Amino acid sequence: MVKICLHFHLLILILFLLSSCSMDTPEQIITATVPATPTQSQDGLxxxxxxxxxxxxxxxDHPFYVMHYAGNYEYPQIGSTWPEKMDFACSLFTTLGEGGDMFYGRNFDWSLSPALxxxxxxxxxxxxxxxxDLEFLGIRPEDSKNFTDLPLVEKTGLLSAPSMPFDGMNEYGLTVGMAAVxxxxxxxxxxxxxxxxxxxIGIMRQILDHARNVDEAVAxxxxxxxxxRGGPLIHYLIADPDGNTMLIEMYQGEMILLPNEEPWHVATNHFRCVAKGDGGCTRYHTxxxxxxxxxxxLDAESALQLLxxxxxxxxxxxxxxxxxHGEIDVALGGDFTNVYTFKLNLEHP
Structure with a gap:
């Protein structure tokens, strides 16, 4: 595995540490970063x-981008329109074992699109x-390969990115993701x-910005x-570092809360509130x-292996x-030989 660590968003240093290329003993590439320097207004921005x-x-080249949003942003009351997509099949899990670190794993399975x-x-x-998923901001895969080369005024669609989190974690370790049902x-x-x-999707931004734990997220x-409207019905898996997880489903006019009964929780693409066993989903079973x-x-590497x-x-x-600990590991396009690792500083209540 190649492991690439990026602490924040602006690349300044790449150190190559060579070892074997197996999942057990990864080749590691560490990249340190620092925040962007505030600048002056220009081009009407x-x-x-x-x-x-x-x-x-x-x-x-997936392509995969990283960006740091400076300042505040607006909260859309009604979520952005979903582009028409054909197939989807996401997998989510939490690991909450006593005495171990808490992890949240998620595969986003959708059609090819640029990621941020x-x-x-x-x-x-x-x-x-x-x-x-940048396509949900109107940025098509064919237009995103060299997005960094464009003038600033042609990148303003990125300013709406906070309104479209597909999964995420905040400074209290509260983590949320979703899957279609x-x-x-x-x-x-x-x-x-x-x-x-x-x-x-907008509800997930509210959760990340204003909830410190699962109870506050549910509230x-x-x-x-x-x-x-405009997209699939989805359910949400929320977890916090105290070992609490909640699967939230909308079913027959009610909001159903399904807390973890084991030191882990799983969600794929079927209603758990009425499912028997694994619901016939091989991914859920695995x-x-x-x-x-x-x-x-599990540790982080084992969680990636499970994904x-x-x-x-x-x-x-x-x-x-x-x-x-606030680390985030990301693999693109099902390629687990290259893993990018980032760091979010956590506040523990």
């Missing part, structure tokens, strides 16, 4: 917007890191006219109607079988969040 866009770095790792630190919320949102999503409505969910064997105790066992041809990224 504010100084913070310029700082944000100039922080963009291309790390991989986004660091945010809003003045009225918590710092976080999240993965964003079958069904019509009009049949399953509850609606209360006294509550505001938020998009199915935020309870404040909103969730709008799934994940739950392995986590049962180890009683919810590799359930990857699909359409796996766009695989990510492991270390909820205890």
């Amino acid at each position: 504010s100084a913070e917007e310029v700082t944000t866009l100039t922080s963009l770095e291309k790390l991989d 790792l986004l660091f945010t630190d809003p003045p009225d919320g918590y710092a976080s890191v999240s993965m964003v 079958p069904g019509d949102y009009q049949e399953h999503a509850p609606y209360d006219p006294s509550k505001p409505t938020i998009g199915s 935020i969910f309870e404040q909103y109607n969730i709008n799934f 994940l739950s079988e392995r986590l049962t064997e180890v009683n919810g105790q 590799s066992q359930v990857k699909q041809d359409m796996t766009q990224w695989s990510v492991v969040y270390d909820m205890t």
Whole structure:
């Protein structure tokens, strides 16, 4: 395995440490980074917007980018429109074994699209890191190969990236991800006219910015109607470093809360609130079988190996969040021989 470590967003140093190329003894490439230097406004953009866009770095020809968002951003009440996609099949799990570190693993299985790792630190919320599918910001794969070479004014679509986290972790180690489930949102999503409505992805931004633990995340969910229009019905797996995990599902007009009953939790692409056994999903079976064997105790490398066992041809990224220490491991396109590692400084309550 090649392991590439990037602490924050601007590349300044690459050190090559050579060893073997196996999953057990990885070849490691360590890259240190520092924050972008604040700059002046230009091209009709504010100084913070310029700082944000100039922080963009291309790390991989997938392509895979990293960016640090400077300053505040707006919260869309209604989520962005989902592009039409054909197939999807995501896999998520948490490892919460006693005496071990807490990890959250996730495969994002979708059609080919550029990926962005986004660091945010809003003045009225918590710092976080999240993965964003750039096609959902209108940036097509064929237009994104040399995105860093474009003028700033042609990259302004990236300024909406905070509104579209597909998974992420905040400074308290609270981590959230989602996976599609079958069904019509009009049949399953509850609606209360006294509550505001938020998009199915936008709710994840609220969680990352304002929840320190699973209980606070659930309380935020309870404040909103969730709008799934334009995209699939999804369920959410949320975890915190205290060993709590909650799977949140919208089913037949109710919000169903499914806490972990073991020192681990798993979600794929079927309703767990009505499923029997593994629900007929081989990925769910593989994940739950392995986590049962180890009683919810894995290290980061073993968590990546487990994700590799359930990857699909359409796996766009695989990510492991270390909820205890703040490290984030990312593999692109099902290629687990190259793993990028980042760091988010955690605050422990």
